[in-house]
Amino acid sequence: MPPRLPLGQLRHLLQLQRGSRTMSSQPNVYVTRPDVDASGLELLRKSCQVSTWGETLPVPRSELIRQIAGKDALYCALTDKIDKEVLDAAGSQLKCVATISVGYEHIDVEECKKRGIRVGYTPDVLTDATAELTLALLLATNRRLFEANKEVYNGGWKSWAPMWMCGQGLKCSRVGLFGFGRIGQEIAARILPFKPAEITYTTRTARPQEAAAVNARHVDFGEMLSNSDFIVVCCALTPQTKEIFNADAFQKMKSNCIFINTARGGVVDQTALYEALKCNRILAAGLDVTTPEPLPLDDPLLKLDNVVILPHIGSADIETRKEMSRITARNIIAALAGEKMEAEVVL
Secondary structure (H helix, E strand, C coil), rough: HHHHCCHHHHHHHHHHHHHHHHHHHHCEECCCCCCHHHHHHHHHCCCCCCEEEECCCCHHHHHHHHCCCCCCCHHHHECCCCCCCHHHHCCCCCCEEEEECCCCCCCCCCHHHHHCCCCCCCCCCHHHHHHHHHHHHHHHHHHHHHHHHHHHHHHHCCCCCCCCCCCCCCCCEEEEECCCCHHHHHHHHHHHHCCCCEEEEEECCCCCHHCCCCCCCECCCCHHHHHHEEEEECCCCCCCCCCCCCCCHHHHHHCCCEEEEECCCEEEHHHHCCCHHHCCCCCEECCCCCCCCCCCCCCHHHHCCEEEEEECCCCCCHHHHHHHHHHHHHHHHHHHCCCCCCCCCCC
């Protein structure tokens, strides 16, 4: 007979075996970024086996394809292209793709629909943070804050001068919003105290109830282009909005127009924007989004003084990013349990 184990040692061995069985039955989740807030990863680890890409840079595509194999869920970011090739590599057991972003154009939702894969995103939590950043970018652009700051350091600040570094104020101006969803409405609410002459918005269908709250008027695209002193882009990137701000659109703008984009770089024909700024067809631009991201250091836009460019930080508020991480995790947990997701893309 084999030697008998002491009772305490036997119990410990059984616990280890049970734990091993429990862990092996847990769903497997791959996270494409290790630097998402830990609170979301902690939620996942309570019920899932979690593996992550190890560097604070976008996961290489070859690594994503290798790591996604056999996983039950994917926690991704807008820098990850989730297409048929990735979904094929994952296998038929993949139940959920959840992105830590409000936009989901990087995910092939039609392919997910065909396979019954649920898609989660984080729409509402970043509304205020993005609206705040949009207003900050607008003010930095129209009051030439970055230009003025450079003059402090390069010796350009000689003395006070009556017209030096003067910018265009919001008071009594006409502000046009392209898009009037949650973010657009919050941007309008933050602009209103600056006493503009008028706020207009352009959407496919009018939203009179929401517009009344900020004294906004619905106009068509042409009227917004020709009448606005400020144009603020806050729409989704769709086939209909892709490069809608092209050479023809910039040609129709007022020469004093300031163009602000915190939506998606793909909404703008960037070459046309550069030409409009270089030739002073429009006064200035403020961009939180570009194509590509990041911009190459030799991009011609970076040589212009009348453009302010930020590195896509619209939602970069600490508490917002923490909650985005948690929502993404909760979306995955709900999908794996066959329950209602907190924020699910309707496929």
